Amino acid sequence: MSKRPTIIYWAGFAIILALLIIAPLVLPEFWRRFVTEILIWGLLAMSSDILIGYTGMVSFGHSAFFGLGMYGAAAALLMVRPPNLWLALAYGLVGSAAVAAFVAYFSTRMRDIYFAITTLIFSQIFYVIIFTWTEVTGGENGLSFRRPPLAIPGLYSAPFTSETLHWFVLAMVTASYLILRRITRSPFGMVLQSIRENEARTRAIGYPVERYKIVAVMLSGLFAGLAGVLYAIQNRFAAPDFVYFLVSGETVIFNVIGGIGTLIGPIAGAAFFLLLREGFSRFFTEYYLIPVGIIFIAMVIFMPQGLLGFARRWLNR
């Protein structure tokens, strides 16, 4: 890669990061929360991009990973006194990783549409378990808990304000982005992309395709779980609604709207989707999904590259 695009890329990255750091200082409370939420959903969408964009497997089961992250965090915050932020993170990540390992083992045997359906059904299994196991998960009502303080053990401890929460989420999402970007450019990421391009040939070259796929699903699930933990901390509750497959569907929508295989695209997609929802819910109240759905269908048909791909082509012209 030549030098110049790299410089432009990092300059753009720094500008966006700086804007996001300043955002909570200048925005009113509602929009401050909104931007934080975009980052969290963006992280979820980005995690799913590893599968959709890089490995060519559309997962309709990301709500399971996201939800288990939420419930894992809830378990840590409810069971351990005093509530500890890092323990919540650890529990959430372990929870989602365990689920991801289970789902990956079975679902990677399937390809294309079958993979999508299998992951969808797996997420529903977890939904039914969480929904019906009232004693442990709170059933339909979910669990609510207090937000842990932002603490570095032995050094610093203060309750979250909406600014520090935003910065904490931003730090997590940025770190995840950089890690995922590194992974997609590593030899491992290259193998994933070659599976997307031609699975049979990748296998013929001698790569254990199944193992790569399992690791990809687990990796993706881990980051989705991180998004779940962050969402739980932001909203102070865990509810079965977030394990329901509509959340997985929205994750796929973020990806398609933003542009798959770009990592940044899904975040842009999440931002676009949430803005659309915000805008339309002023006119259509709770029926905002009617216009949003129509826009989504139109984008699937006419703009398969997503916003980012469309912008790139338009810039190149």
Place this chain on the structure above:
Amino acid sequence: MLDVLHNIPWDVIVIQTINGIVTGMILALIASGLTLIFGIMDVVNFAHGELFMFGAYMGVVVMAATGSFWLALVLATLIVALIGAGLQITTLRPLLGRDPLTTILATFGISLVMQNYALWQFGPVARKIPEPFTGQFTLFYLQYPWYRVLIAVLSGAIIGGFWLFLKYGTYGIWIRATTQDRVMAQAMGIPVPWVHTAVFAIGAGMAAASGVLFGPLVGVNHAMGLDWVLKAFIVVVVGGMGSLGGSIAASIFISLLEAYAAIWVSPAQAVIVSFVVLILTLLFRPTGLFVPTPK
């Protein structure tokens, strides 16, 4: 050991067998449309549950206007078949030849729109379709409604009629030809794009018919399609993607298992049984339980 056998409540098992077959037939009606659409067009129709739900609502509307259940059944089927044809022409036809995954996305979008449209039009309160007749017969300690038996018979009749159409009707033969080889069928002069539209319309109509038939058993609401489409997906995978007979067998098999499981656990948890069946199928026979082993 004998003690366990004595404790099995045989009357409950007979009742649950009948219940299982009734739900199985409804599921078969939904799933056969889904299978057909997948087998012919490689389209995984996420909106199938919403077509089912729309059928039930159309049933409510026609029923309220005319008072005749049978007219409601026929009209709802026709209306939703037309809606299905419209959807296929506007959203799925442009996607022909693209990755089948894009069709999942497009139909998912359709399902969101339809669900929220129904919520908007009909509100969140469940509607009721009255049963066309209320006769009952005694089954052990229960008064079992004849209507449920009728549902199973009617579903079977619709599926049977459809099978005869596929087997002997000219257009049915076109459909089967398109399933086997799209390009060759086109070369033989079969209007393949219209076959696709017709198949989608037929699948939508079958979903709508099952919606109207099922309406009297539960309240009709905007989210009723979700459960069924998930179940239909399980059935379609377990039965073997694209295999009509397999889907029907799998529908009854899974519904029976769930009905038996519901003797011991709550119906909400009984769903897990079908998930387990799915996992086992994926592990040991990923091509489907009820299809011949591929050579």
